[in-house]
Amino acid sequence: MNQLNFMMITASPDVASFIEQHGVSRIFMDQEVNGKAERQGHLDTHKAAHSLEEIAGVASVIRHAELMVRLNPLHSFSDKEVAGAINSGAQRLMLPMFTKRDEVEEFLALVNGQVPVTFLAETPQALVRMPDWLPLLKPGYDEVHIGLNDLSLAMGLSFLFEPLAIRLLDTAAELLNGQEVKWGVGGMARIGQGELPAEILMGEHIRLGSQWVILSRAFHQGAASSAALMSQLDFPDEITKLREAQARWQQASHMELMKNHQKIATIALQIGRSIDA
Template identity: 50%
Template sequence: MLITVVPDIARYAQESGVDTLFIDMETRGKAERQGHLDTHKSAHTYADVARIAAVLTKAELLVRINPPWEGTSAEVDAAIDAGAQRLMLPMFRHIAEVDNFKRAVAGRVPVTLLVETAASLARLPLILPLLEPEDRVHFGLNDLCLDMKLDFLFEVLGGRLLDGPASFCREAGVPFGIGGVGCIGQGLVPAEWILSEHVRLGSEWVILSRAFHGGAETLPALLARLDLANELNVMQRCYQQLAMTAPDVLSANQASLALRAAAVHGQYQQPRVA
């Protein structure tokens, strides 16, 4: 998945192999939660949804609306009317919030539930039966990290906190994705280790981080940064190699990720050899 509201970039991303273009309309409470973090802060509109919908022929258009509130039903209607092909509900905590969201959508488009609170993680086994065959789950690491009062988003993977929830999804036959990833060979935690966790857990997609576009607002600016199709091919090859890797190697990668994630904010220091 790639976040953009630039039609030329959306078209280019689609042709490069991006499966889902992501419009982010979540604003309620996000600045308060993530204002101190270097994360995506949206200012997207229904007009942006319509513009991106007009240029897509293969990729899906996903729209993230606001967390549950009294205006959810109106947001659902407006996003679908603008051209959304899938809706994402963030920051929910209660089963009733998911049920109300699903009632508002009324089967018009499939949905993705963004599991990014401790409460939604704990209640996932009771939430999954509300989903239909085309619905999905995505585990959001930034807000899950904040909700659990951790220091670094990849501590969620380091602590194997998604092992159980991923198993619930697999058993229920609900496809799921996890967080975001940067380009291969980059990042405080190597992208290879993050992809290894996707393989180990059975995740089927990931959000491409700003490393893939750098906030570019025009296609020429993006093309000057990188060859997106090539970067995606590199990532696919890495994923395919990991998919053929022995389970004990994936477990070793997870242990390395855990140590690196803890070390980012000084929670762990390599023991000194006497």
């Protein structure tokens, strides 16, 4: 049974050093700004751009976690962004908002195997065309993350988890798992919190075979230090709760996982209706 791994966004070296000691396997830093405010300006999502100096600062302190940096969608200066992030200590790069095989080929050529790449499949085109571009990736090295915020926006949906309602990701999950490409999807709140609580969402990750999830803002609230982080919540305890929920779902039957999926579909569609009202 696959282990679900956690990644979290932070630009604080102190926070990064702390969370990697308590169950976070990947530190996520973000340089994407092109077009993001226009797409997600009305949403409570991460929009700050981390500088190369901040990336280098985090890279200098982490010892176990992988440092991943999300760049902008492909543009005329992508080669400089790739070089800057890698020279500052990025151990993995993420490409957002791509739509076709040509973009995957171009980005892989720019990176040239220096670090692995996670391709953020967050457009309907990228999802539909996955059989075309997925063979370009190196299993066990490159990865895929399915981004629900922009995917739901592009589909005209009001709630980011609505795509799960009709098992939209099942075909992609089967393809990714069949080609042994590690992948993840979306973000996750704390146990007992969020419009779609983690204890329910965890079951869908297990059903689909997802291996990565982003810990949402509920885990850090933008804390700039480990002391500030711990003043808001008991971080190690929250990770333990997630692991306990994961262990329970890993023992669940197929019927139980499908019943949980139906619960997710009901909740997601109800929330979508309430937003539209």
